[in-house]
Amino acid sequence: MDAQGHGEATVVDGGVTELVVMWVGFPLLGAGLGAGLTAVSGWLADRPWVPFDNWFAFLARLPEQQAYAAGCAVPALAGLVLAYIGTRERLIVTVRRTAVRLRHDGHEQEFSRATVAGVFVDNKALVLLGVDGGELARERSDLDRDRLAAAFTGHGWPWREQDPHREAYRRWVEGLPGLPAGADALLRARQRALDADRGGEIRELRAELGRLGVVVRDEGKRQYWRTAGEPLRREERTDAGWVTDEERDR
Template identity: 35%
Template sequence: MQATTTKTVIGHSLTDKVLLYGALPLAGVVLGFFLPRIADWLVGLRWFPRQRMFEVLATWDALWVGLGGMLVGLLGGLFLGAIALDDTLKVTITNESVEFLKNEKTVTVPRHKVTTAFLDGKEIVLLDSTTRELAREKHDQLKSEAHKIPQAFRRHGYPWTDNGDPHADRFRRWVEDEPELPPGANAVLKARAKGFDDGDKGKADLRELREEVAKLGYTVKDKDKKQYWRPNTPR
């Protein structure tokens, strides 16, 4: 976490960048250099699949092969580091707003709209005065570092609660054609349920359709590929 007098940044710290852009490329270089020897060892394991490919690699013991493997490993490590960093949530907190950045997508929440902020498991949640969720984003901080999140929000004057979701008891598990929901909300939740097993496209659909449910006056959250809902109204 990086903090100044004007803003606090959670995620994408210097340590994160050193680990991702240092450790991964280094591991790739080492792996590339020893690739022929690793292949030779795997050839001895007859149960290991793709033996023919490793037999060929084991014969590549020239210097250029090692150098080429190191270069490929270096580039591969940098590529994986960039992907990992892009998939890490970055939260920028100021006295005016909270900005969530992940996978090149930014969600900005103005400070004046936030009436409650809390952690729901590993998710940072911000609510407005009608109990509608302004943001629900999963953070990537280690358990030993998670305590700094409330500190950061309080530092900039946000109404943080340590008791978790004040409306947790209002959530109900969604079942198809839920009688207490209007047809439109049921239709969106039914379409949304299909996104859990669709990889990255499914994740995008889950987020987009959550916003559609919110427009209809309901909040939805996910747990173990199940949907839970509640109305966006004060008690």
């Protein structure tokens, strides 16, 4: 994973190696798999339990050169599609002293330093905590935690080793008291989305819960929640280390 400084900004992403693996490795892997399957296409076409048996029967009827061309081209194209999806979905973090920009799945979000009370990684997700105790962003990725920490602390952001609210979460059970009005119904809908792996709906419902003051995190298919609660104390980096607003004012 790369952490690159560009002027006053530090960019953390998967780097060139990640792009090469996706745009070169995926198509080559697909073509190699296609060649292997084409070589035994006649045998596969005669097995009723093999999926896409009509495709293998078609390859078996073609002259050898044409069969290999078609048999390699289709999975190689599938590899390119996967590379496009992977490139679009990878997280790119651009950190400056006054703001951070997150680019993920074709969307960009930018947050001012003044609105962020803490930054940490939770179960491979980069989390930005707001000054009201809620979460401004929770973006899952494979970015290296140490590189993210270096990028944020290098620009004076309040990096935290773990979620300061981790003890406040409770597992969601339908009908559990303590939730704001309407939150239980949203969590039920989100549980259905989790069970069906509907990523877009999961994110939308997280945002809806956030507007009700409910923060949600997932462990597998299980949902855990807390209310935004007491805001975190703002922190500032000094030569003596991190200090809160109250400590600095004294």
